[in-house]
Every structure is written in structure tokens, then in C-alpha cells.
Amino acid sequence: MPRRNDTRDRTLRTAVDLFRVHGYHGTGLNQVLAAGGLPKGSLYFHFPGGKEQLAAEAVTMAGAEFRTRITETFDRAATPADALADAMRVLADELTAADFAHGCPIGTVAIDADSDRVRAACADAFAQWHSVISAALHRSGLSNADTLATAVLSAVEGAQLLARNRRDTTPLYAVAETFAPLLKG
Numbered sequence: 001m002p003r004r005n006d007t008r009d010r011t012l013r014t015a016v017d018l019f020r021v022h023g024y025h026g027t028g029l030n031q032v033l034a035a036g037g038l039p040k041g042s043l044y045f046h047f048p049g050g051k052e053q054l055a056a057e058a059v060t061m062a063g064a065e066f067r068t069r070i071t072e073t074f075d076r077a078a079t080p081a082d083a084l085a086d087a088m089r090v091l092a093d094e095l096t097a098a099d100f101a102h103g104c105p106i107g108t109v110a111i112d113a114d115s116d117r118v119r120a121a122c123a124d125a126f127a128q129w130h131s132v133i134s135a136a137l138h139r140s141g142l143s144n145a146d147t148l149a150t151a152v153l154s155a156v157e158g159a160q161l162l163a164r165n166r167r168d169t170t171p172l173y174a175v176a177e178t179f180a181p182l183l184k185g
Contacts, residue, residue: 008046010036015058020102024055024113049117055109056121062105063125070129074136080183081176083136084152088176091160092169100167107157129153137183152179 014036018027029043029051047054070087077083095102110122130149137145155178159171 007038007042011038011043011046011054012058012061014038015054016062016105017102019055019058019109020062020105021108023103023108023111024118026112029054052115052117055113055115055118059106059109059118059121059125063121063128066105066125067128067132070132074132080137080140080142081180084179084183085176087156088159088172091156092163092172095160095163095169095172100164103164104157104160107160126153140183142183148179148182152183155179 011032015027015032018032018035021027022031032038032054033040033043043054044050047057049056069090073087073090074080074083077086106122106125109118110126113119113122130153133152134146134149137148142148152175155175156172159175162171163169
């Protein structure tokens, strides 16, 4: 097993950033190397499975980081509605700061990934996010927590896509506003 080091981590982070902007098929391995200032031989040393392995691991890393952010957002908010509103503000700020170039690090890959390994990594990340949201909604006393979590996650993913396409954060705020009454229990 290759030793985990700075080059490996930098390759993963670079891949996450590029996949967020260009998706799975729009990101090439040479692009990852160039953008990360990485030595040419490092990619296959650290990722002998090539682009498929790199994408699956990048999705896993980004998914875990976002899962932590989602957990922290729900933990610090007074209500699930407040958590969703806070999350939408953060996503809107990040999207605006990136000049609408960054999509969801999982959604942009999931849209065009044709690899079972990459699709499985995306599905796992979405399932983990769903679990965090569902648990938070359940703790707040909502009896339909699992169904609401599915709807919230679906709406957030769709809102990010619309916001990015329109270059307008209105869809993100519409999700928070629409779900607020449903998340108060």
C-alpha cells in the first residue's frame, strides 16, 4: 500500500476542486497533475487504479468533510429550520465567492460518473449526509424525519445546480424558506 503523504493528499484535494468545477468526465489526470503542481509519476504511484480510484477517494474525502460540516451545522443550530437556513447561507456565500464555478463535490461527480466504484462512493456520501440530516430531524421530534431528510437533501442538491447554472443564489434561499415550516415539527 502506498504511503500516505503530502503529495497524495494534495492530489486528492486538487481532484476534489477540479471535480467540483468540471465534473468527472471534464477532469483529466494531466489537469490534476498540472493544477496541483504534482510530479508526473506520483499519480499512478498513489492511485494505481487511475482516475477511477482517484475520483472514488476524492468523493469519499469530500463526502466525509461535508458530513462533518452538516453535523456541526445541525448541532449548533436551535432548530432544524435554522440549521438549513445557515447551511444555505454558507453554500450561497461559497458559490458566490467561487464566481459560481464550484458545484457540490459529490453531485458534480455523480451526474456523469460511469464507474460503479465512483457511483458507489457518491451513493455512500449521499447516504451519510442523509443519515446526519435524518438523525437531527428525528432528535427534534419529527416523525417523518427520514422522508424529510430525503426531500431536504434532494432540494439542496437541485438548488445548488440551479444556482450555479443561473449564477444566482435565490434557489438556495428558496429551499430554506420552503422547508422552514416543515422542519419546525
